Amino acid sequence: MRRPGWFRPAGRTGRDDLIPAAIDIDTRDPFTAYLLGVQAPVALRDVEITSPMMDSLRDQGVAVAVPLISQGELVGVLGLGSRKSDRPYSPDDLRLLNRLATRAAPALRLGELVRRQADEVRERERMAQELRVARLIQQNFLPSQLPSLPGWELGAHYRPAREVGGDFYDFIPLPDGRIAVVIGDVTDKGVPAALVMATTRSMVRETAQQLVEPAPVLTRVNAHLHADIPPNMFVTCQYAVIDPVAGDVVLANAGHSLPFLHHGGGVSELRATGLPLGLMPDATYDEVTAVIQPGQGLLMHSDGLAEAHDPDGEMFGVPRLMGLVGKHPGSTELIDVLLNELAVFTGPAWEVEDDVTLVSLCRAEAGTPQRCVLDEFTMPSREGSEVAVASRVVEAVGSRLSEPKRRRLHTAVAEAAMNAMEHGNHYREELDIGVEVRDTGSGIAVSISDEGGNASLPKVVEPDLVAKLAGAESPRGWGLFLIREMVDEMTTRADGDRHVVELVLHEEKEQ
Amino acid sequence: MTEFDVTVRRHGDAAIVDLVGQVNALARESLEAAAEEALGDGPRRIVLNFSDVGFINSTGIAMVVGLMGRARAAHIKVEAFGLTDHFREIFEITRLIDFMTIHDDEAAALGRGSYTSPKSSDGPRPQPE
Numbered sequence: 088m089r090r091p092g093w094f095r096p097a098g099r100t101g102r103d104d105l106i107p108a109a110i111d112i113d114t115r116d117p118f119t120a121y122l123l124g125v126q127a128p129v130a131l132r133d134v135e136i137t138s139p140m141m142d143s144l145r146d147q148g149v150a151v152a153v154p155l156i157s158q159g160e161l162v163g164v165l166g167l168g169s170r171k172s173d174r175p176y177s178p179d180d181l182r183l184l185n186r187l188a189t190r191a192a193p194a195l196r197l198g199e200l201v202r203r204q205a206d207e208v209r210e211r212e213r214m215a216q217e218l219r220v221a222r223l224i225q226q227n228f229l230p231s232q233l234p235s236l237p238g239w240e241l242g243a244h245y246r247p248a249r250e251v252g253g254d255f256y257d258f259i260p261l262p263d264g265r266i267a268v269v270i271g272d273v274t275d276k277g278v279p280a281a282l283v284m285a286t287t288r289s290m291v292r293e294t295a296q297q298l299v300e301p302a303p304v305l306t307r308v309n310a311h312l313h314a315d316i317p318p319n320m321f322v323t324c325q326y327a328v329i330d331p332v333a334g335d336v337v338l339a340n341a342g343h344s345l346p347f348l349h350h351g352g353g354v355s356e357l358r359a360t361g362l363p364l365g366l367m368p369d370a371t372y373d374e375v376t377a378v379i380q381p382g383q384g385l386l387m388h389s390d391g392l393a394e395a396h397d398p399d400g401e402m403f404g405v406p407r408l409m410g411l412v413g414k415h416p417g418s419t420e421l422i423d424v425l426l427n428e429l430a431v432f433t434g435p436a437w438e439v440e441d442d443v444t445l446v447s448l449c450r451a452e453a454g455t456p457q458r459c460v461l462d463e464f465t466m467p468s469r470e471g472s473e474v475a476v477a478s479r480v481v482e483a484v485g486s487r488l489s490e491p492k493r494r495r496l497h498t499a500v501a502e503a504a505m506n507a508m509e510h511g512n513h514y515r516e517e518l519d520i521g522v523e524v525r526d527t528g529s530g531i532a533v534s535i536s537d538e539g540g541n542a543s544l545p546k547v548v549e550p551d552l553v554a555k556l557a558g559a560e561s562p563r564g565w566g567l568f569l570i571r572e573m574v575d576e577m578t579t580r581a582d583g584d585r586h587v588v589e590l591v592l593h594e595e596k597e598q
Numbered sequence: 599m600t601e602f603d604v605t606v607r608r609h610g611d612a613a614i615v616d617l618v619g620q621v622n623a624l625a626r627e628s629l630e631a632a633a634e635e636a637l638g639d640g641p642r643r644i645v646l647n648f649s650d651v652g653f654i655n656s657t658g659i660a661m662v663v664g665l666m667g668r669a670r671a672a673h674i675k676v677e678a679f680g681l682t683d684h685f686r687e688i689f690e691i692t693r694l695i696d697f698m699t700i701h702d703d704e705a706a707a708l709g710r711g712s713y714t715s716p717k718s719s720d721g722p723r724p725q726p727e
Contacts, residue, residue: 498655565692
């Protein structure tokens, strides 16, 4: 361990001549044990032990070593050169030095602890900053909204791991009216992964416009990427081209977890193989084709879901995932189900191990109403802005709900948005709340998310108005109760670091 | 931009509190001051005018409850008028309605239990739809 030491070279006396230097205090060196034993200044020429530490001190002209000991630990050594007169230090000199050392040692130890702590804080801040950068890159390169594809219901979900992995997905409209759907996962985490993810995504976007078909697109992206990618990194990626009118899918796969085709109560993997991108310069890819019939769908996913572990170390696993996909058709609904199952499986204390990305495409049954995202936006956490949130939500809903229901929705959303800004984000303006408004086919669902993690809402109880009026309890505490009374359903869930409240109002059937 | 405004006017035995805009956290200070003024005037009733309120939330409700509590302690009745159907629903759900008389409009509010004849300076307001 390197410890501070101060030396006054022989022949110098001035205070300015004390030269800080570092001594290696080796706890196994016999001289360390000797100093701890005597706990007093030691003239080196009086000590006859073999010690590298002593040799080093002698080499630097030290004649007397004063141990600095705090709580039984040697925290430093004060080294003095010979006196100008070459006579030995007097007992008075040594007593004075010893008193000085006794006082200096605790201060030195404290200073070192403070410095070490400051180093740790700096390191944590640096890592937090890097995480923010990685997240920012990631967020900027993910689609801000889903494309609208008539006759299809699209859903997508991206949840970053704490360290931010390199997952991405993309929807690319093609010149011939078809649409390319891309999902990928960069090995590694943090800023490097985010940068490779951004590069890969741009390459795929550009190549898609020229080559269109899945196998040629992946082949070219692989060739370009291989030239640029840092060693030991690669990208798994899946690229599907979908004809929204006929339901035809053509898909190629660069080492990414196989997608699922779900159809009338069953589910199958869509098997196409190929090496991950960036691994070998001349990898080639095969294509698989399928037809998605009305009522059927395709789910693409990153391994963050199937490879999540529960507290006992058991893996979520592909069979469980396939089982769920087979049972729950529908896009946004399927994603909600999977995320809820994941939350139940991993338990509340789960730290997201890897990015979780889900992309779901469902072809609507002929004649079924479209379920879709009506609006999606974020709002900084500022006192009073909950009214703007509620008004925008109600505007997006329009005539899908009756006037009284719209007013209830307005009140409930304002309340939930205020909760999210106040309790989830502590009114820190740089933290946004996220709002998504969906038409569920049977009503309206609004989810409001904040950065409150997986803190669950307290149980909703009816406030005791009599006690409040009598001044026996705070007049506050109406929010959750009010929300519950205004909506038909209220659920909460954790979504990575975000806490989500979902409010549902059903459309009236008759009357 | 002021999102909330409140004025207190005296009418016979009643202190009428005209609320305008959004009754939420941003209204706290001015509403506290108005409550102070209304209570300090020693009326028999405090009448809250909601005709021009566009929004009330749980914080606003808490402020109304606080005002009602203080009024009760001083044996002053709290009444209200000008509530939309939606606000009336909120007042029902929170059961505030059990502790305050709700009138349809200002004329009804002042016509009942008022010692002076209801010749309000700005006259009765129409109930907004």
